[in-house]
Amino acid sequence: METLRTDCLVIGAGLAGSAYALQMARRGFKVELLALDGPLQANSDWAQGGIIYDQAQDPAALARDIMVASDHTANPAAIDHLIREGPIAVKELLLDELKIGFDRGPAGELDFTREGGHSHRRIIHAKDATGHAILAAVAHRVDEQPAITRRSGWVAIDLLTLSHNSEDLTDKYEPLTCFGAYVLDTSTGETVAIVAKKTVLATGGLGQIFLHSTNQPGSVGHGVAMAYRVGARLMDLEYVQFHPTVFAKKNAPRFLITEAMRGEGGVLVNAKGERFMDAADPRGSLAPRDIVARAIKQELASSGDPGVFLDLSAMKPEFVRDRFPNIYERCLSYGVDITREPIPVVPAAHFACGGVHANLSGRTSVQHLNAIGETGCTGLHGANRLASTSLLECLVSAKSAAIADAAGMAATDFRLPQPRLWESPTREADPVLVRQDMLQIQHTMWNYAGVIRSRRRLTRARRILLELREEVQSFYRGCRLSRELIELRNGIQTALLIVHAASLNPHSKGCHYVIEEE
Template sequence: MEPAANYQSDVLVIGSGAAGLTTALQLADHHSVIIVSKGPLTEGSTYYAQGGIAAVFDESDSIESHVEDTLIAGAGLCERETVEFTTRNAREALQWLIDEGVGFDQVESKADSPTYHLNQEGGHSHRRILHAADATGKAVQTTLQSKVLAHPNIKVLERFNAVDLITGRRLQREPGCYGAYLWNRKLERVETAAARFVVLATGGSSKVYQYTSNPDIASGDGIAMAWRAGCSVTNMEFNQFHPTCLYHPNAQSFLLTEALRGEGAVLRRPDGSRFMDSFHEAAELAPRDVVARAIDYEMKRLGADCMYLDISHQTEAFLRHHFPTIFEKCLSLGIDMSKQPIPVVPAAHYTCGGITTNLNAETDLPRLYAVGEVAYTGLHGANRMASNSLLECLVFARAAAQHILEQSHETPVVDHLPAWDDSQVSDSDEEVVIQHNWHELRLFMWDYVGIVRTTKRLERALHRIQLLQQEIHDYYSNFKVSNNLLELRNLVQVAELIVHSALARKESRGLHYTLDYPDLDPNAKPTKLVPQHL
């Protein structure tokens, strides 16, 4: 008989951002929950999200308008049913956050109920972005985190890497997910976690690119694990590059929220001239893919290191009130945004594709759910509209929890799992191999699979990926796991999925722009990849 699992719970949630914490809190009154956090609990993309969360709170706005704006931003590839489901459930999800204690900015009002200050961002036709100054993600993360840590039915495992899912195929049982192998970074050993249900909420994979706005943990772990377990993925070619990251040697990954442009910030060339009105009728409020491509084009055309974002028409008092985090960050680097423009460059920001799910957040594998940026729900299509990301986390976390509660009585627990076998491996004395491969992967993904692509560049990238995969497989087979090795293994897998998806799309649409196929395909569909062993 297999040994008992090191950890056992009704629900194993892998990931500790808005999606994972919301799922856990929705379930914990009825089920035991373990949350696996790769780093400290706060260290995820949610914590760094600045802009806000989109929902219809203004009487002049409508759900129909939110739907249409999302469909337009998604460039014809959104699934309307998903968009309608998400926007219809948006206000209730936001109200739950408010009830949990998230303090969204309000305006003075004589009304009995709170009146929230609503921002407008690119692609939105109305002001519908609830926010907490320019640190909405931090407010959401810290509020939910405090609730999670206080709940008696939730156990948090910090500094644990998920290594692989434990499936029915491995156990010689019926298809399904029965738990996961976890690498305990403190004890440096792989342990087992058994659960009746597993929820992947590991975020995106933008760390596959050299320049990214994401924290270090965004290494595509959930997507790669689900693919290895037999799940399909969809639309992996659509990686969103945020147009405006601060360009400064001491400010890597610092994002400049879209709300700056919503408040009138304009983009300028180094000579001070504007350029966005030459690329789109909405100028600075055009969808992110348009703005990122325009900045990239101007930088390459002029041989410039960056472009400039100028909001100096606003007063210092206004900027300090609405964008305190950004103002202080810029000031610490010698940039007074009330008097001078901010140097900016695009950076990989958001993974629009992911593990294929339905409206219950179910994957292809029974007992396995995927929520948040790790999932493809059909909401974003070929380009995510600003501030729909945290909304998706909330709506689908609640949907997953509801479905799990409904299935609970039918799903037995399997508490005995095969132990991890590391008897044939040794400690590595060649860590430089991982570091070299790590840097090579991120560099050629940026150069060959970035904002502008060609078939030749994609084929070169795929060739390099295949060589790296063999090296990493040999390394993984012979040496003990480490954080860098696990992340590199997953990033190379995700890189392959991105390139295969990009090669399959013979058109330019949304975030996928290729010089070889510049036109739209009128019959375009989502790009779905299915593992061969299914």
């Protein structure tokens, strides 16, 4: 087994991981950056709506909007931190350095849009592909840095801790401390140990453990599962946000329909053309996501229809084509001309509001282990995330963690022992069994731990998942590692953690909505 040594190991190359790597490389540290696939294979790349840039507006209004969207459960300190540091991070990196091509008005001024839950137009955007514009520019700058080594197709298996993985048996008496990770190089099938002074979980979300999701393939809560296995503190895992509007035409793939469409005047209607959201909430189609997603589910339950529709008739066709070109083209490729007809939509798993507990500098309960972006949980989102805070959170959490790490690295005496050898069986896993097990996880979570939950549904989900975990663990121990097998192992663990958290919380808040049973 090969062992690599570095200053920083970053697991995940989306916006949070890439921004952290860039910050640390510029401060003179060597970074290993792990990516499941290519530079743009991350949830950040699929973010359509935009990023908050609230310089001109009242910061107190943004704080209120975040708190209200969270169902009054968000961490005030995390909100204040985001509002204070967010505009600086956006201006420094995105506007001044990278000069991201955000949409602008006739005089060159930034164009601001509004999304659900926002009281003002405060979101800047690059058409309907803001995440792509940002991540592409950041990834390009990352790859210009000689201190950063991007490892595409390298998948983290487990974190290294002094308690479990040191060759020195006396290290088990040390405080719970991370010193890197075991990693699978999928191109060779070999396992590598990467020993690092700082390890950063930036693995993104967990939406792919549900049957319908807006997330990239492989988003199964890798960071949450790995952190749990070494004893890190987790928080708020029951709060999984479902995006209300995902394209839902028969025999076509699911893909995100940005909330900015409703911010620009789109409204949700049922199959009869009725605006059902007006009766559900005073804010109508611009209510926070948890409220809209539940209203859609309830509308479908009462009507028996397969989906609802997003009506864009209030917008001029040329505006729709110019403002939302990618969505327009993609819908058209599946036979829906959104300038002439409404878009069929349903909710889908979108964002994990909880995750690995972290402070405002990204520090977890495990020494030298950070969690940033969607993987970390500072309490910013509480029970439900406000639209267009996620990209901003990536930038702010990455910068804050890098500043704290860089300041403490020189003064810290790191214990970096030789890790134990990784031994892996040679028998290949049956891909049919792996796919079937993942499908069982996805169906179970969608049916019993989705938008609307009950005690009985969660009890059934837990029973199914516990039995499946035993099968998966036996399967995992007996087979040669692959990306799919690692995803299955982490997916089943993440699913059980969500169901457990949901079972412990009898109170409906935000994304976690529990119905009373007769």
